[in-house]
Amino acid sequence: MSAAEEIVTEAPAVEAVPKRAMTLGYGTSLIVLAALIVIPLFVKNFIIFQMTMLLIYALAVMALNILTGGSGQFSLGQSAFYAVGAYTSAILMEHAGMNYALTLPIAGIVCFAFGFLFGQPALRLSGVYLALATFALATAMPQLLKLGYFEEWTGGVQGLVVTKPDAPFGLPLSQDMWLYYFTLVISIAIYVASVNLLRSRSGRAFMAIRDNEIAASAMGVDVALYKTLAFGVSAGITGVAGGLGAIAVQFVAPDGYTIQLAISLFLGMVVGGVGWLPGSIVGSAFIIFVPNIAESFSKGLSGAVFGVLLFLVIFLVPHGARQIAIIAQQTMAKFKKN
């Protein structure tokens, strides 16, 4: 049996998701959007801050979703891209005195380049081997940030304190609320762009590679280019999320971007539903709120409680939030018929 045959007979690592199933219906999108716009007007600043973090992690989860759900490549190294984005924003703001909004596209571009370059050697790897290579990146990153050579900019282990921006033009908004709406606008823009990307020719190329690499290359898809491109796009979006995260938390330090973060993002993607972009926000909510819920059960056993909850989710709804959405849709349809 030749190597090519082996690959073909292997079960696909990521289940094929048709591209129409990757997004939400028009009406549902509008309801979610309206909720995201209106809720902050009625809650405390702390909840607004949590919602901001929800959007930021949702962006990072979605970035991973494009990579894994879209092009079928695994990554446990998203925390490294998140860290590079966060540090790029923090350093530009604190050392170069740049406006926070301008640092975000730069963070995105830097991370895109970083991800694209990392995608080159990663081309030779697939499945678990690729996951391990990215894992290495995630474990290396906190230590690289501590290195003496960069300490002048990164602040070493001490990290960097970032100044939180005020609302511009004298708008009567609190810092938290302004930052929330700012994040919301960016998130929506990136979400719409991502949906369009997956519907475009490039998106179809990603999915062709995901479903069958050999068939894709036979159809004329430049596999190497699109695989690295997927890495670049994913890293770029994660970088923007990282930059936003640095501004929201007002602090960057190597200890904030450990492998733990990468695993959380991976978890968020699975819980939200691999390949289903709207699930990202559900996944993000899972990784932010479920640890808090677990902690309220028992402080000493919070990890175990979290594990049980995660197990239940994986066991009952293996396809995550997407599965729940589909079930809900079917029930609704039955209702209408009756």
Add this chain to the structure above:
Amino acid sequence: MLSVLRIAAVSAAVAAFAASSTAAFAQKKYDTGASDTEIKIGNIMPYSGPASAYGVIGKTEEAYFKMINDQGGINGRKVKYISYDDAYSPPKAVEQVRKLVESDEVLVVFNPLGTPSNTAIQKYLNSKKIPQLFVATGATKWNDPKNFPWTIGWQPSYQSEAQIYAKWLTKEKPDAKVAILYQNDDFGKDYLKGTKDGFGAKAASSIIMEESYEVSEPSIDGHIVKIKAANPDVLLIYTTPKFGAQTIKKTAELGWKPLQIITNVSISVGSVMQPAGFENAQGVLSAAYAKDGSDPQWANDPGMKKWNAFLDKYMPGVDKTDNGVVYGYGAAQTLAKVLEMCGDDLTRANVMKQAASLKDFTPDTLLPGVKINTSATDFAPIAQLQMQRFKGQKWELFGETISGDVPAE
């Protein structure tokens, strides 16, 4: 006209009432988080994650305030101690502290642990004017009342401890050739700076070698061999526990017998001295500020008797050799003292003022002679330590308590 008069009369009455009520309640002043019946205290601890061994500190503090409440509370008010897990992650620390302040509405944030987590929340708490009391980290930067008037430390800073070693060496071994092994991060560098400051003008001639290692290295044997080649007669070991044990062991294996001084961070008998081998650890020096829970010499000490009674009743089954239990008790007792001093004026400003007015306060668990002193310009509560020597299977104290005050930044 009538209505105008009525308004005037009503407002006069209101004014009179307001005046009388301020007079009547002049002593009772509250900020968010305090009331006639309750004081809410917030805390964050790494109950999970890489530093979860420290979680026992939070549990001890919780048990301590339970004891205080069972005894009737502080000035008749119960203490509600709310502690959340930050997993030693700065973003999580910010989220949890904001939850404490904005959702639970605590009066103060007390004893949050870890340098990164405290750095992440310092600016937020100071801008909201909420006391960040007795932070559980030894970095020197917490003693900065000018720039951060709402943040105050508790334990001796790494720099003051290192100064004490340098001072002791200058006095006892003036011709020492000193080699320093330190961890390449803020912890190790604080020690390095303190040592140099302590030697003063003699630093250049006394310190013949500075060798650093990365916390990621699996073993530091290579560094010890390198240091031995330079032939110093004093080895200062500024390492975390695992590396401390390796250093003591390797030095013995090489048949090398320098005078070794190890940081207070790595003095645990169970996790450093025993793994290094008791026979290898004989004669190693260090400094301490708190009593050792497993040391029989404190069996009849009144303070430690109270500590033992507290543990037996409120934390049965806890490992008494764990330094975290001693630490949490001492920190909680300091907070209880400050709240008691506040009387009925439980405003955040007054809590901070009282925290900065501790005079010769001695929690049950501190060594005799070690006293907590603070002032408006001194936000480093504990600054004294006593030298100790490892003998047999435990530490023996010797000499006077030495002060290593590091001036505020």
